[in-house]
Amino acid sequence: MTDATQTRHVPDRLSSRAARIFKSWEALLLAVAIAIFVINSFASPYFLNAWNLSDATFNFTEKAMIAFAMALLIISGEIDLSVASIIALASTAMGLALQYGAGTPELVIIGLTVGVLCGAFNGFFVTVLGLPSIVVTIGTMSLFRGISFIILGDDAFRGYPPSFSWFGQGYIYWVFTVEMLLFVIIAIIYGVLLHKTNFGRAVYAIGNNPTGALFSGIRVQRVKFILFLLTGLMSGIAAVCLTSRLGSTRPSIATGMELEVVTMVVLGGVNILGGSGTIPGVVIAAFVMGLVTFGLGLLNVPGIVMSIFIGLLLIGVIALPRLWAMAAARRKS
Amino acid sequence: MTRLIPVRETILGAAILVLLLLISSRFAGFVAPSNLANVFNDTAPLIILALGQMVVILTRCIDLSVAANLALTGMAVAMINVAMPSLPIPVIIAIAVLLGAIMGAINGVLVWKLSIPPIVVTLGTMTIFRGIIFLISDGKWVNSHEMSPAFTDFPRMVLLGLPVLSWAAIITIILFGIMMARTQFGRSIFAVGGNPHAAVYTGIDVGKTQFWAFVVSGALAGLTGYLWVSRFAVAYVDIAGGFELEVVAACVIGGISIAGGVGSVGGAVLGAIFLGVVKNALPVVNISPFWQLAISGSAILIAVAFNARAGRTKGRIILKSAEATQ
Numbered sequence: 176m177t178d179a180t181q182t183r184h185v186p187d188r189l190s191s192r193a194a195r196i197f198k199s200w201e202a203l204l205l206a207v208a209i210a211i212f213v214i215n216s217f218a219s220p221y222f223l224n225a226w227n228l229s230d231a232t233f234n235f236t237e238k239a240m241i242a243f244a245m246a247l248l249i250i251s252g253e254i255d256l257s258v259a260s261i262i263a264l265a266s267t268a269m270g271l272a273l274q275y276g277a278g279t280p281e282l283v284i285i286g287l288t289v290g291v292l293c294g295a296f297n298g299f300f301v302t303v304l305g306l307p308s309i310v311v312t313i314g315t316m317s318l319f320r321g322i323s324f325i326i327l328g329d330d331a332f333r334g335y336p337p338s339f340s341w342f343g344q345g346y347i348y349w350v351f352t353v354e355m356l357l358f359v360i361i362a363i364i365y366g367v368l369l370h371k372t373n374f375g376r377a378v379y380a381i382g383n384n385p386t387g388a389l390f391s392g393i394r395v396q397r398v399k400f401i402l403f404l405l406t407g408l409m410s411g412i413a414a415v416c417l418t419s420r421l422g423s424t425r426p427s428i429a430t431g432m433e434l435e436v437v438t439m440v441v442l443g444g445v446n447i448l449g450g451s452g453t454i455p456g457v458v459i460a461a462f463v464m465g466l467v468t469f470g471l472g473l474l475n476v477p478g479i480v481m482s483i484f485i486g487l488l489l490i491g492v493i494a495l496p497r498l499w500a501m502a503a504a505r506r507k508s
Numbered sequence: 509m510t511r512l513i514p515v516r517e518t519i520l521g522a523a524i525l526v527l528l529l530l531i532s533s534r535f536a537g538f539v540a541p542s543n544l545a546n547v548f549n550d551t552a553p554l555i556i557l558a559l560g561q562m563v564v565i566l567t568r569c570i571d572l573s574v575a576a577n578l579a580l581t582g583m584a585v586a587m588i589n590v591a592m593p594s595l596p597i598p599v600i601i602a603i604a605v606l607l608g609a610i611m612g613a614i615n616g617v618l619v620w621k622l623s624i625p626p627i628v629v630t631l632g633t634m635t636i637f638r639g640i641i642f643l644i645s646d647g648k649w650v651n652s653h654e655m656s657p658a659f660t661d662f663p664r665m666v667l668l669g670l671p672v673l674s675w676a677a678i679i680t681i682i683l684f685g686i687m688m689a690r691t692q693f694g695r696s697i698f699a700v701g702g703n704p705h706a707a708v709y710t711g712i713d714v715g716k717t718q719f720w721a722f723v724v725s726g727a728l729a730g731l732t733g734y735l736w737v738s739r740f741a742v743a744y745v746d747i748a749g750g751f752e753l754e755v756v757a758a759c760v761i762g763g764i765s766i767a768g769g770v771g772s773v774g775g776a777v778l779g780a781i782f783l784g785v786v787k788n789a790l791p792v793v794n795i796s797p798f799w800q801l802a803i804s805g806s807a808i809l810i811a812v813a814f815n816a817r818a819g820r821t822k823g824r825i826i827l828k829s830a831e832a833t834q
Binding site for chain 1: 570618622623624627628629631632633634635636638639640643647745750753756757766767796798799800801802803804805806808809812813816
């Protein structure tokens with residue numbers, strides 16, 4: 176918002192590809208991830224255990240699924256704060272269907288459908304009515320969870336069928352969980368979608384200059400609508416996994432998860448103002464957050480104290496590069 | 509082009525009257541003056557916070573940390589009261605306002621000096637403040653029997669027929685009415701939100717104005733923190749959880765444009781009163797309080813859609829902006 180005139184430094188030649196990769200945010204993040212891994216394995220004797228590490232992945236797999244879709248949404252210059260509430264509503268819908276005797280396939284279909292419908296609802300308000308996504312999703316954040324509260328009150332749905340627990344508790348092979356497989360598949364799909372397709376280029380174009388994107392023939396509102404649908408769908412998938420893992424539904428399920436998802440995206444190097452960011456970055460950020468919360472958990476740090484850490488991480492990750500740039504600018508002048 | 513009657517406030521005022529009439533047609537007791545005074549007293553914290561939030565939203569920012577700020581200040585003053593029961597109430601209030609203002613200043617500095625988007629800053633500080641409550645209180649509650657009688661009685665003290673809590677809201681409304689209309693700071697808030705570039709050329713420091721907006725919002729959250737904790741005579745980690753959404757809802761319903769620059773004290777107050785009437789009417793008309801969250805969510809959506817429609821400029825569009833509908 177400041178009106179400082181910024182001079183652009185034009186380099187004589189582009190830095191080499193290797194140097195670029197080495198100096199990138201993702202490389203820094205990877206180094207941090209490795210450092211945390213090493214510190215954790217010294218801090219707790221229980222850390223380096225295949226089963227414990229496998230359990231640790233539950234700390235981030237569900238959030239990361241949403242984070243991939245959220246990354247695209249944030250790159251395009253929008254945001255969705257209602258994701259945790261979509262999980263609550265989708266989970267409540269599944270629980271409700273269970274009361275009417277729905278089997279596992281129906282439960283999954285209902286969970287995903289509710290997710291997509293919620294995404295469409297957000298997308299409608301943002302793209303058709305042209306309202307700012309922050310306000311719309313703050314509204315739907317209380318609306319979606321509010322509907323869960325109307326249906327459930329202070330009650331809970333339990334008694335999901337054993338076959339349903341496969342999604343959140345099942346293993347593919349040895350310590351590799353179903354959720355891990357989903358995480359990898361979704362990461363690859365989003366990586367290809369963002370980095371290798373026209374659609375992905377359109378997302379960057381919209382984030383950098385929506386008007387320019389419109390004049391170059393990109394259907395800006397349609398792309399944004401699809402991104403909201405995708406975020407809703409991912410929240411639906413996360414709702415299936417989380418409900419299956421917990422085996423019950425309460426209206427307070429996944430409270431505050433939107434913060435962790437946004438933190439993960441920003442930590443992954445996605446510009447909160449839109450226009451830049453990568454999927455590999457978000458993948459590494461997911462590992463960093465998972466390792467940190469797991470490590471703190473092993474050291475008996477309570478959840479609410481971890482949330483202080485997440486909050487500091489969110490602000491610090493954006494603040495530090497800016498402080499760095501300010502210090503560098505001061506040194507030059 | 510000054511309108512004699514501000515349209516949006518009139519519509520909102522009429523909506524509140526219709527709502528009251530509908531309720532009174534079945535439950536006449538609801539509109540009795542004593543009950544309306546109760547409703548106003550119950551809505552007082554929301555009114556105070558909505559006014560603080562209004563200033564922030566007018567400068568194109570948003571403060572999602574108000575409820576956490578309120579809870580942290582409330583816990584802090586409750587613990588101070590337990591430790592030093594003889595400390596006079598004015599000192600407690602001064603501490604609450606100061607603590608709240610400091611937390612607001614933290615938000616403000618991050619937005620002003622580092623130009624981090626306000627939504628990110630306050631989403632982060634929201635969880636940090638809540639976490640700090642847990643750290644200082646160790647997750648324990650401060651109950652009414654631990655607080656001094658003076659501490660818990662103050663907001664209930666009746667002056668000229670109304671409790672102090674109501675007077676706090678009324679004084680805040682009057683002060684804000686004067687501040688927004690008659691002071692340089694009030695006018696610069698509108699200037700910053702309306703057109704930041706133009707504001708810079710008229711010599712207004714945009715970042716600094718946003719900083720002070722956050723300080724104002726924080727100070728009011730601090731004040732409400734004391735009033736809240738002393739009124740309900742209990743302090744714990746989760747008090748006023750999710751209240752920030754209700755505060756934003758009150759502002760949006762009151763016609764304060766989330767894009768900044770448009771809004772009024774009357775609008776924010778009426779928006780808060782609208783939500784307060786709905787909240788108090790729910791148990792009367794036998795609807796479960798679990799509806800509250802969904803109702804304020806729908807109210808945000810309806811109000812923001814309505815405001816956008818009303819604010820759309822009519823005229824020939826020569827160059828279509830991608831942000832508008834295609």
